[in-house]
Structures are given as structure tokens and as C-alpha cells.
Amino acid sequence: MQIFGVDIGGSGIKGAPVDLDRGDLTDERFKVLTPHPATPDSVADGVKEVVDHFGWTGPIGVTFPGVVTGGATIRTAANVDKAWIDTDARVLLGDRLGGVPVTVVNDADAAGIAEMAFGAGRDRKGTVITLTFGTGIGSAVFTGGVLVPNTELGHLELHGHDAEKRASSKVKEDHDMSWEHWAQRVQQYLAHVEMLFSPELFVIGGGVSRKAQKFLHYIEGIRAEIVPAELQNNAGIVGAAMRAADAGQAPGSGV
Numbered sequence: 001m002q003i004f005g006v007d008i009g010g011s012g013i014k015g016a017p018v019d020l021d022r023g024d025l026t027d028e029r030f031k032v033l034t035p036h037p038a039t040p041d042s043v044a045d046g047v048k049e050v051v052d053h054f055g056w057t058g059p060i061g062v063t064f065p066g067v068v069t070g071g072a073t074i075r076t077a078a079n080v081d082k083a084w085i086d087t088d089a090r091v092l093l094g095d096r097l098g099g100v101p102v103t104v105v106n107d108a109d110a111a112g113i114a115e116m117a118f119g120a121g122r123d124r125k126g127t128v129i130t131l132t133f134g135t136g137i138g139s140a141v142f143t144g145g146v147l148v149p150n151t152e153l154g155h156l157e158l159h160g161h162d163a164e165k166r167a168s169s170k171v172k173e174d175h176d177m178s179w180e181h182w183a184q185r186v187q188q189y190l191a192h193v194e195m196l197f198s199p200e201l202f203v204i205g206g207g208v209s210r211k212a213q214k215f216l217h218y219i220e221g222i223r224a225e226i227v228p229a230e231l232q233n234n235a236g237i238v239g240a241a242m243r244a245a246d247a248g249q250a251p252g253s254g255v
Contacts, residue, residue, distance in 0.1 A: 002026060003244045004054070006047050006062045007107060007236035010034060010079035010135025010170070013043065015050040018241035023118030025234055027054065038080035040087050044096040051097055060100055061244030062093055063107035063236045065136065067150040071247065072104055076152065078164075079135045103244040106150050108132050110239030111205050111229070112140025113147065117242065119203070119230035126200035129153075129193065130229065132236075133206040137164040137189070141197065153193055163189050169208045183218035190222050198224075205229035
């Protein structure tokens with residue numbers, strides 16, 4: 001069974017067909033840069049470019065970097081244009097893609113769903129928090145394997161600022177921080193989240209998960225186990241496709 005997954009991020013829009021039995025991409029993902037300003041129309045054009053690259057005409061799951069309610073309505077837009085707020089993304093994207101069934105999910109929730117099914121959170125039944133470090137910090141909280149949606153823990157206050165303004169990977173790049181310096185900020189953030197939720201496991205995702213050996217060993221004093229995401233930066237694509245399947249989209253290939 002295949003469904004197409006698209007992951008909308010603050011810097012890029014990427015997608016590929018997903019094999020839902022294996023939790024893996026069936027083809028090399030295709031990526032375009034997120035337009036600036038990242039308005040609904042311009043981002044929808046980017047999603048269409050990614051989907052059209054594969055000639056896909058079937059069901060599609062799409063992540064969004066903000067709160068998504070009712071499976072469609074955008075409530076926050078921290079790293080894209082504010083015009084997204086109150087947009088029905090399912091209708092917008094479905095129309096732009098020619099009427100195919102579209103399911104929309106918070107980006108970090110999608111990544112967490114994939115990691116819990118196929119990656120580092122597999123078979124873990126306690127409280128698990130997956131965190132994606134990219135343009136911002138996304139979060140997905142699971143307890144007993146059940147998702148608490150739209151937690152957006154990257155916006156917790158840390159030293160008077162949104163946590164993602166201090167500890168995202170974009171902050172590391174913008175300020176040319178060493179891995180050790182950045183890891184200290186991540187440690188402070190994890191300590192704050194741990195104080196609030198007492199998880200058994202942190203799964204660290206986003207692009208930095210490919211370079212976990214460069215920074216995880218600097219993080220100390222956290223009682224929870226800390227591991228890199230196994231699906232790395234493909235987790236959002238896989239999770240988006242999984243959520244589309246859960247929404248009752250038709251099985252099979254759309255190519």
C-alpha cells in the first residue's frame with residue numbers, strides 16, 4: 001500500500017511516495033525551497049510542484065508547521081506567513097492538486113507518529129516525546145502510545161524567549177555555534193521539558209538527527225533516555241502518509 005507524503009517546513013517542502021507496510025519511501029524524495037513569503041497560495045504551488053514531480057494522482061498526506069485542528073484548519077503559523085491562520089488547508093491543497101483526497105497534520109505530530117510505528121519509539125509504552133529541530137522546534141507527546149496532538153513545545157518560554165528562538169538548528173546556523181555550545185542550549189530546553197512531563201524517552205529528529213554523534217554526548221543531566229530519530233528527516237513524510245491512510249484514503253498507487 002502506497003500513499004504520498006509531503007512535509008512542509010520553514011525552509012523546504014519535500015515529498016515522496018511511502019510504502020506503509022515498511023514505513024519507508026519508495027522513491028528518492030523531491031524537495032523545493034519554501035517560498036518567502038510562505039503564503040498559502042505560494043506554498044500550495046510548492047506542494048503541487050513536489051507532487052507533480054512524481055506524477056502522483058492518488059491520496060496525499062501533508063504536514064504543516066503549526067497547529068492543525070479538525071484535520072484541516074490552521075490555527076498558528078510561527079514560521080510561515082500569518083495568512084495561513086484560519087485557512088482550511090485541506091480544501092486549499094485539494095483544489096490546487098486537482099481534487100485528490102488530502103489529509104493535513106501538524107508536522108512534528110507526523111514525525112512522531114512515524115517514529116512510534118517504525119523508528120526509535122517502536123514498542124515504547126511510557127511517555128515518549130519526539131522533538132524535531134529545524135527552522136523551529138516541533139514536538140509530539142505520546143503516552144501509552146497515544147498522541148496528544150498539537151503540543152507545540154517549541155514555544156515554551158526559556159530564559160524569556162520562545163525555546164525555538166534559542167535552541168533550534170536554525171539558531172545554531174544563524175549564530176555559527178559550535179556543536180558543544182548548541183548542545184548546552186538543547187540541554188537546558190530538554191531539562192525544562194523533562195521537568196514538565198517526566199518522559200521515559202526523548203527522540204531527537206529533524207535534519208540534525210543525521211549528525212547525532214556530533215552533539216548528543218554533550219547533553220548531560222537528563223534522566224530520560226535520549227536517542228536520535230531512526231527515520232531521520234524522512235519521518236514527517238512517512239507520518240503524513242500514515243495519517244492519510246488512517247483518515248480512510250483509498251489504498252494503492254496513485255502514479
